[in-house]
Amino acid sequence: MFSADQAGNPAPDLVTIESIQLSLDRKTVTLNIPSLRQDLVQTSLGLLPGLPDIIDTPMGLVMAIDYNLKTADGAEVKQSINKTIHRVAGDEATVKSNAHASHMTATVVTSPGNQRTSAKPKEESIDLINAKVVDMSSSGITLSYDVTEIRMKAGERLVIRYKNKSEMSHNVVIVKEEADIQPVGIAALSAMADDFIPQNLNPKAYSSQEQDRILAASSLAYPGDTVVIEFTPDQAGTYPYICTYSGHFTMMQGRIIVDP
Numbered sequence: 001m002f003s004a005d006q007a008g009n010p011a012p013d014l015v016t017i018e019s020i021q022l023s024l025d026r027k028t029v030t031l032n033i034p035s036l037r038q039d040l041v042q043t044s045l046g047l048l049p050g051l052p053d054i055i056d057t058p059m060g061l062v063m064a065i066d067y068n069l070k071t072a073d074g075a076e077v078k079q080s081i082n083k084t085i086h087r088v089a090g091d092e093a094t095v096k097s098n099a100h101a102s103h104m105t106a107t108v109v110t111s112p113g114n115q116r117t118s119a120k121p122k123e124e125s126i127d128l129i130n131a132k133v134v135d136m137s138s139s140g141i142t143l144s145y146d147v148t149e150i151r152m153k154a155g156e157r158l159v160i161r162y163k164n165k166s167e168m169s170h171n172v173v174i175v176k177e178e179a180d181i182q183p184v185g186i187a188a189l190s191a192m193a194d195d196f197i198p199q200n201l202n203p204k205a206y207s208s209q210e211q212d213r214i215l216a217a218s219s220l221a222y223p224g225d226t227v228v229i230e231f232t233p234d235q236a237g238t239y240p241y242i243c244t245y246s247g248h249f250t251m252m253q254g255r256i257i258v259d260p
């Protein structure tokens with residue numbers, strides 16, 4: 001996570017809400033936040049040092065909103081929303097691609113040449129015998145896994161069964177090392193048609209080097225889905241796992257620590 005106002009500073013920015021409107025049907029609350037100005041996403045990305053040149057997409061602004069509302073019948077509604085903003089209305093990219101401003105309303109599009117179907121099985125049949133099986137999940141609206149550290153031995157076969165009990169889509173992607181988290185997470189933003197796993201769809205955006213950074217990846221788990229990921233490391237080390245869905249990688253992380 002990086003500050004948009006102070007380039008390179010890994011800290012959140014506070015934003016000011018100028019006004020709050022309730023829609024006529026009293027079902028939608030609109031927050032007016034002037035600091036989410038046009039080109040902010042691009043600007044913050046462009047100023048980050050050391051970004052790989054494979055990136056041709058805005059990284060996105062990860063935003064958290066805590067709210068405390070009282071409904072018309074007096075009930076208290078206390079929640080927080082974590083969201084990623086990839087484009088702000090009025091941005092050039094928004095006009096061109098007609099993309100949604102936020103992943104909360106985004107739809108997964110499939111490019112014409114893409115052979116993968118959205119009906120593919122979510123829970124592949126993976127042999128659980130002679131494997132270290134770890135059950136992992138996410139719940140609610142927090143961007144996190146309930147298991148953030150997995151210890152195993154080199155040569156062991158790890159099977160993570162990930163149950164998405166949350167209200168957002170997630171996945172589990174194992175990368176080679178810490179330095180791969182950001183490039184993979186950013187490249188994944190342009191891989192919506194491939195369930196946020198960077199493929200060789202666009203040679204400009206995805207070099208083979210980026211693919212090499214990924215060791216294993218699950219399918220995309222929609223809310224309620226269970227997906228399975230298999231990983232057999234032959235070398236000791238620390239292998240991070242991240243969610244590559246729509247900018248979650250900055251917060252949604254864990255580590256697999258492999259002993260010799």
Ligand SMILES: [Cu+2]
Pocket residue numbers: 143169170171243244245248252
């Ligand atoms: Cu996620």
